[in-house]
Structures are given as C-alpha cells and as structure tokens.
Amino acid sequence: MDQWYKIDNTGKIFHAVSNASNSAVFRVSMTLHEMVDPKILQEALDIVVLRFPTLTVRVRKGLFWDFLEQNDQVLLVKEETDYPCAPIDRKENNAFLIRVLYFKKRISVEVFHSLTDGGGAAEFLKTLAYEYLLLKGEPVEADGTYIMLPHDAPKREEVEDSFEKYATSRAVKNPASSDKKAYQLKGTTLNPPGINVIQGIVDAKALNTFAKAEGTSLTGFLTSLLIKVIHMEKHREKSKSSLITVAMPVSLRRHFPSVSIRNFFSVSNIGVRMSDDVPLEEIIEQVTQQLIAKTDKNFLQESINRFVAFQSHLWLRIVPVFIKYPVMRFAFNQFGERAKTLTLSNLGNIQLPESMRPYADSMDVVLYPTNKSPINCGTATVNDKLTITFSRSIEENKIIKTFFKEITRLTGLDVTVSSNGWGE
Amino acid sequence: MNRCTECEIVTAENTCPLCHKLLSEDRNTEETRAYPVYDQQEYKMRARISRLAIIGGILATLICFIVNLIVMPHFLWVFYVAVAVFYLLVSLNHTILSASHLGGKITAQVVSLTILLLVIDGMSGSMQWSVNYVVPFVIIAGIMLISIIIIKVRLKWTGYISFLLLMIALGFLPLILYFTGVADVLWPSVSAASFGAATFIAMLLIANQSFMTQLGRRFHF
Numbered sequence: 001m002d003q004w005y006k007i008d009n010t011g012k013i014f015h016a017v018s019n020a021s022n023s024a025v026f027r028v029s030m031t032l033h034e035m036v037d038p039k040i041l042q043e044a045l046d047i048v049v050l051r052f053p054t055l056t057v058r059v060r061k062g063l064f065w066d067f068l069e070q071n072d073q074v075l076l077v078k079e080e081t082d083y084p085c086a087p088i089d090r091k092e093n094n095a096f097l098i099r100v101l102y103f104k105k106r107i108s109v110e111v112f113h114s115l116t117d118g119g120g121a122a123e124f125l126k127t128l129a130y131e132y133l134l135l136k137g138e139p140v141e142a143d144g145t146y147i148m149l150p151h152d153a154p155k156r157e158e159v160e161d162s163f164e165k166y167a168t169s170r171a172v173k174n175p176a177s178s179d180k181k182a183y184q185l186k187g188t189t190l191n192p193p194g195i196n197v198i199q200g201i202v203d204a205k206a207l208n209t210f211a212k213a214e215g216t217s218l219t220g221f222l223t224s225l226l227i228k229v230i231h232m233e234k235h236r237e238k239s240k241s242s243l244i245t246v247a248m249p250v251s252l253r254r255h256f257p258s259v260s261i262r263n264f265f266s267v268s269n270i271g272v273r274m275s276d277d278v279p280l281e282e283i284i285e286q287v288t289q290q291l292i293a294k295t296d297k298n299f300l301q302e303s304i305n306r307f308v309a310f311q312s313h314l315w316l317r318i319v320p321v322f323i324k325y326p327v328m329r330f331a332f333n334q335f336g337e338r339a340k341t342l343t344l345s346n347l348g349n350i351q352l353p354e355s356m357r358p359y360a361d362s363m364d365v366v367l368y369p370t371n372k373s374p375i376n377c378g379t380a381t382v383n384d385k386l387t388i389t390f391s392r393s394i395e396e397n398k399i400i401k402t403f404f405k406e407i408t409r410l411t412g413l414d415v416t417v418s419s420n421g422w423g424e
Numbered sequence: 425m426n427r428c429t430e431c432e433i434v435t436a437e438n439t440c441p442l443c444h445k446l447l448s449e450d451r452n453t454e455e456t457r458a459y460p461v462y463d464q465q466e467y468k469m470r471a472r473i474s475r476l477a478i479i480g481g482i483l484a485t486l487i488c489f490i491v492n493l494i495v496m497p498h499f500l501w502v503f504y505v506a507v508a509v510f511y512l513l514v515s516l517n518h519t520i521l522s523a524s525h526l527g528g529k530i531t532a533q534v535v536s537l538t539i540l541l542l543v544i545d546g547m548s549g550s551m552q553w554s555v556n557y558v559v560p561f562v563i564i565a566g567i568m569l570i571s572i573i574i575i576k577v578r579l580k581w582t583g584y585i586s587f588l589l590l591m592i593a594l595g596f597l598p599l600i601l602y603f604t605g606v607a608d609v610l611w612p613s614v615s616a617a618s619f620g621a622a623t624f625i626a627m628l629l630i631a632n633q634s635f636m637t638q639l640g641r642r643f644h645f
Contacts, residue, residue: 060582064645084459404432404433416425416436419441
C-alpha cells in the first residue's frame with residue numbers, strides 16, 4: 001500500500017479521455033503452439049507481478065491529478081469471454097488496470113494505456129510467457145536477448161517517468177501540434193457496441209523483402225498501402241477532404257536509452273494529400289521521407305519537450321480534475337483526433353530468447369478504436385510471422401478487405417485471416 | 425485452410441471473415457475458432473436498458489410538459505417531473521447499473537438528492553425547508569455513511585478518502601448558503617460543517633500518518 005506513482009505524462013491524457021466508446025485499453029497477445037494451462041499461467045503471473053510494480057496498481061482519485069497506488073489484491077488470470085480491449089471493469093478485476101487472459105493457445109495481456117505503452121506491455125508478456133514455459137518444465141533460458149527476468153528485483157529506472165528525465169526544455173512556446181485536419185473515417189456503430197477484430201498473418205520476411213525492393217521499410221509499405229486503400233474507398237464515397245494521415249506511435253526507447261516500462265512514446269503523423277493520379281510509388285516516397293524526418297532524434301526530442309512543457313503549465317496543474325478532465329477530453333476529440341485518419345502501431349520484430357522461439361507461434365497487438373478513429377491497426381512480428389490486426393467499432397470493413405486483397409495482389413503472398421465476428 | 429476467391433485470402437474458418445461467404449461445410453467450427461463465442465444478446469440488452477431509461481425519461485418529461493401547457497399553463501409543475509426523472513436516471517444508471525465505486529455512488533446520491541430537493545423547494549414557494557434542514561442533514565448522512573464504511577472495510581479505507589473529503593467539503597455548503605442569505609436557520613448548517621470538521625479531525629487523530637500520506641497524494645499537482 002505504501003508505493004504510489006504519479007501517472008506519467010502521456011498516461012494522464014489517456015486517463016482523462018477514456019470513456020465507454022474510448023476504452024484506452026490495448027492488447028498484446030502471444031499464441032503458443034499448445035493449449036495454455038491456466039493453473040500454470042496463474043502461478044507464473046503470481047511471480048511476474050512482483051517484477052512489474054507499475055503495472056499492478058489501482059487508480060486513486062486526487063484533486064489535481066489522479067494517481068496510481070500499489071494494489072495488494074491478487075491479479076487473476078481469466079478465460080477470454082469478452083471482445084478484445086473491452087473497458088476494464090475495476091470491480092470484477094480486483095481494481096487492477098491490467099488483465100491477463102487465455103483462450104486456447106493464446107495468452108493476452110490487456111492494459112489501460114495510462115500504465116504503459118505497447119513496448120512495456122510486450123515486455124510484461126514476454127516475461128510472463130518465459131516464466132510460464134519455465135514452470136511447465138520447458139528448457140528456456142535468457143540467452144543474452146533482452147528480457148526482464150521474472151526473479152530479478154525491479155530497478156528504479158524501470159519505473160521512472162522517462163518524459164521527465166529526457167526533457168531538455170520546459171519552455172516550448174507553442175505546445176499545440178500544427179498537424180492539419182485529416183480525412184476521418186465514418187460508419188455505422190456496431191450493434192451491440194464493441195470491437196470487431198480482423199487479423200491477417202503474412203510472411204514477414206517476404207513482405208519485408210518486397211518493401212525493401214520498393215525502397216521503403218515494412219512500416220513504410222504498410223502505411224503507404226493503408227493511405228492508398230483509404231483513398232480508394234474514400235473516392236467511392238465522394239468525400240472532399242483529401243489529406244489522409246496515419247498516426248504512428250514511435251517508441252522513444254529506440255532513440256533514448258530508457259528501460260522504463262511506463263509510457264514512453266511519441267506519435268508521428270504521416271500524411272499524404274491524395275488525388276486520383278497519385279500512384280503507390282509516389283505515396284511510398286512521401287511516406288518514407290516523412291518517416292525518416294519524423295522519427296529523427298531531434299524531432300522526437302521536440303515532441304518530448306512539448307509534452308512536458310504542456311503539462312508543466314501552472315494553470316493546467318492547479319485546475320481540479322473535474323474541470324480539467326472534461327476540457328482535456330473535449331480538446332482531445334476536437335483537436336488531437338482530427339489530425340489523423342487512423343492509427344497504425346507497429347511493435348516491430350519482437351525479440352525473444354532463442355530458446356523461447358520454438359514455443360511461440362505468433363504475437364499480435366490490438367488497438368482500441370475511438371469515435372473519431374473507428375478503425376485502427378496494430379502489427380507485430382515474431383518468428384517471421386507478421387500479424388496485422390484491424391480493430392473497428394463500425395460495421396463498414398471495405399478498407400480492411402481491400403487492404404488484404406491489395407497485399408496479395410501486389411506481393412503474391414498468402415494472407416491468413418481470422419476474425420472475432422463481433423457485431424456480425 | 426479455405427481460400428476465398430472474392431477477398432483473395434486464406435482462412436481456417438469455414439466462412440470468409442471478410443465477406444462471410446460460405447467456404448466449406450465440413451469443418452469443425454469450434455476447433456478453428458480464433459476467438460470465443462460471445463453472448464451478444466446480453467450486451468444488446470444491457471445497452472438497451474440504459475438507452476430506454478434515458479429515452480423514456482425524456483419522453484415522459486415532454487408529455488408532461490405538453491399536458492402541463494394545455495391544462496395548467498400558469499403553473500409549470502412539469503419541473504417536479506423533470507427533476508424527479510433526473511434523480512431516477514442517476515439512480516438507475518449510476519447507483520444501480522454502473523460499476524462505480526460505492527463512495528462515488530453515495531456522493532452522487534447526495535448531490536442528486538440535494539438538487540432534487542432544492543428544485544422541489546424552489547417550485548413550491550421557496551419555503552427554504554430544503555436549504556435550512558433537509559440538505560444539511562442529507563450531507564451529514566452522507567458523511568456518516570462513508571465514515572461507517574471506512575470503519576467497516578478497515579484495510580481498504582483509502583479507496584473512500586477522496587469521497588469522504590468531497591463530502592466534508594460539501595458539509596460547508598449549507599454554511600455558505602446561510603451566510604449568502606439563501607438559508608435562514610443557522611443550527612443545521614453549523615451542524616453539517618461541524619460534523620464535517622469533526623470527521624476530518626477524527627481521521628487525523630485515528631490514522632494520523634496514513635491519513636497525512638493520503639492527503640499528500642490526493643493533493644499532489
């Protein structure tokens with residue numbers, strides 16, 4: 001009960017803006033080659049929770065900011081029965097903001113975004129799977145590949161707010177983003193409201209080779225194709241706005257030497273002004289240039305400074321939460337969300353210890369949709385299997401359908417698709 | 425694996441996950457299922473109850489408004505209905521159906537009940553019975569209820585602190601109403617404020633260190 005944490009810089013925003021239609025809960029899963037044993041998974045979880053103190057917390061109400069307090073209850077593994085990224089019912093979940101689920105061969109970790117980002121959740125899942133396999137008697141060992149070993153003591157730098165640590169200035173004059181309004185997806189809300197998930201698995205190595213041949217990275221290719229496909233579908237709707245922007249969370253750990261498992265990412269908006277005669281090659285070129293520029297260390301440093309400067313404002317700090325949160329929610333919906341068409345979050349090629357790799361079939365990440373961004377996309381690669389996961393809160397799935405069709409048409413690769421069938 | 429020629433994908437499922445075309449009839453659907461079967465009817469029902477209550481409340485108020493205008497336009501009794509509907513909606517959607525914290529439910533009840541009583545009093549000729557007597561005692565009841573819960577739950581008491589502090593702050597509202605001339609009987613207002621202050625002091629004395637720690641956390645900025 002003694003340990004408590006301020007919600008980190010990015011986490012405060014998720015905490016303020018989450019509601020029934022924006023759960024701010026995302027999922028990272030690992031699918032094994034054999035059925036998950038829930039008893040052993042619970043044993044593994046009981047050990048791993050001690051390694052990740054900032055993830056096993058409950059939220060407490062404060063006057064100026066809410067905060068996180070150590071939760072001494074037991075975090076129980078549960079069989080998956082709900083749709084992915086459903087809002088976390090704190091009462092049913094012993095007040096934890098994280099849940100660990102299993103379904104057949106899959107272990108899923110769903111986390112409220114105020115606690116951590118995709119990178120932090122992936123580390124938790126890797127450690128959980130490692131301990132699970134160990135307890136099952138499998139000969140896994142950490143062979144030099146970075147994994148947070150379950151029995152190590154948590155380090156101070158793992159629980160730090162890296163935004164505060166790496167900010168070089170708190171005096172940014174214009175803290176607001178200058179990104180322009182982008183085309184926004186619209187559709188009929190699913191009945192019942194919830195999240196429909198469609199996953200496509202594709203050969204990562206082959207797709208990466210194809211992307212390289214096109215002069216871009218895997219992320220660059222997927223982003224370009226998404227922009228192209230959205231334009232194709234938008235064209236059918238005869239919509240006027242033509243700037244299609246993909247918001248891309250960028251892990252700052254790659255550029256700043258942070259080992260924090262709390263939120264430490266920035267969002268780069270990659271936008272292309274589309275017209276009918278923009279070929280895919282030109283989209284790829286523009287996207288690649290922007291990706292290079294917007295993942296540059298100096299650009300990211302500015303973004304860290306902007307975040308910290310914004311939340312250091314005295315007026316923002318001294319306003320009580322019951323006024324601040326509705327204002328933040330309004331600003332997020334009106335200004336933050338209008339600059340993007342959808343979010344594409346790429347966890348990248350997740351590194352597992354060599355001895356763990358034979359046990360993992362695939363990994364995936366599911367993002368939560370929001371009102372202004374009703375379709376989002378998360379990708380993750382493990383063992384050369386790229387899983388592309390679309391999550392949507394609307395009935396319309398033409399973009400997803402065309403996206404997978406275009407991958408097959410352009411690359412000749414098979415895409416293996418599955419869905420949770422929610423709302424259908 | 426089945427192949428959908430329309431969507432150009434392969435799938436282990438027997439219908440295409442994208443266009444729902446039947447691809448195979450002889451597969452075991454349970455074995456190939458990537459996600460659980462959901463009871464979507466239950467979700468629909470839950471969403472419907474909440475929505476129906478809101479629509480029903482608005483509709484009832486509108487009908488009463490029309491009847492009021494036709495039958496008794498000089499006295500707008502529809503406000504009694506509107507505020508009662510508001511209170512019932514808060515009670516149904518927050519107190520009964522939501523998974524909110526018990527402390528939050530008690531606070532919401534005290535606030536919505538206060539609004540209900542103020543409107544009824546105001547509508548019935550501003551006799552000031554609400555601000556003079558009922559509101560201070562509703563607040564005292566709220567503080568007392570949360571205090572009893574804190575004593576009962578012992579180890580989990582910190583979860584109720586924010587709500588207790590909020591209720592204690594509310595305890596001073598009747599006194600403000602008295603000094604601004606809205607209320608004209610002093611002793612219930614003083615009772616509410618004193619009860620709030622006494623509860624705060626009691627918390628300081630009983631749980632000194634932990635209470636101070638909690639105050640530090642609750643007021644960090």
